[in-house]
Amino acid sequence: MHRFSVKDDLQAQVAAWKAAGEKVAFVPTMGALHEGHLSLVALARTHAQRVVVSVYVNPTQFAPHEDFDSYPRDVNGDAAKLASAGVDALYTPDAAQMYPGGDMQSPVQAGTAAAGLETDFRPHFFEGVVNVVYRLFDHVKPDVAVFGEKDFQQLQVISEMVAAQSLPITIVGAPIARDPSGLALSSRNAYLSEDELVVARQLNVILRRVASGDIDEAQASEALIEAGFAKVDYVAQRWGRVLGAAWLGKTRLIDNL
Numbered sequence: 001m002h003r004f005s006v007k008d009d010l011q012a013q014v015a016a017w018k019a020a021g022e023k024v025a026f027v028p029t030m031g032a033l034h035e036g037h038l039s040l041v042a043l044a045r046t047h048a049q050r051v052v053v054s055v056y057v058n059p060t061q062f063a064p065h066e067d068f069d070s071y072p073r074d075v076n077g078d079a080a081k082l083a084s085a086g087v088d089a090l091y092t093p094d095a096a097q098m099y100p101g102g103d104m105q106s107p108v109q110a111g112t113a114a115a116g117l118e119t120d121f122r123p124h125f126f127e128g129v130v131n132v133v134y135r136l137f138d139h140v141k142p143d144v145a146v147f148g149e150k151d152f153q154q155l156q157v158i159s160e161m162v163a164a165q166s167l168p169i170t171i172v173g174a175p176i177a178r179d180p181s182g183l184a185l186s187s188r189n190a191y192l193s194e195d196e197l198v199v200a201r202q203l204n205v206i207l208r209r210v211a212s213g214d215i216d217e218a219q220a221s222e223a224l225i226e227a228g229f230a231k232v233d234y235v236a237q238r239w240g241r242v243l244g245a246a247w248l249g250k251t252r253l254i255d256n257l
């Protein structure tokens, strides 16, 4: 596996692959990789001869009170997992590569898919995501990019941004990877204690009850509090999905189905 931290070096390699007639699929991540990320890599592999993964914890998608500083980071562990998964290149830019001269102004805006849900609670989030994803797309120049359906609204926002900017990139959504109990895999699960994990496993169970028509969104919010969640940001239906976000202590979990 190649490792690049400088945009120009990565671009030279990607250009060489493309010149040889190979397609390039890209999986952007913030690291702390788990089986969910590796399922994105496996899906990317079915779309292209070459797979590039980035690991970059993007400051512009965190509000000052959020977990940017404490977000789990293990780039050497990540690199070992990606090498075992047969990834062709790992891109680990630093802030100077992503935001040259410290200019964090976004070249693009998030569109209508960003309205509501996450934005009601994390108003800065999608502007930060489209900012870094647009820049990463410019660095990697992939043919295909794979995003997990766990962040379903993010997938919609990015698809909309790619269409609005007429970028020649096919966006692919990857099914949510879950543990045997149904809990969606997430880097933030690493924050949870054993007791909190027991509660966390109720999130998908309760959202499933909404999907089956057993309870409505308000009843689901009550059921989540009864199950032990500290606070529910939302349970809502959109894009043919039931989506939820709820807090366990200082950890915010999202899921949808």
Ligand code: PAF
Pocket: 028, 029, 030, 056, 058, 061, 129, 132, 133, 151, 154
């Ligand atoms: O989904 C994520 O991990 C991040 O939002 C992304 C797409 C890598 C942008 O930082």
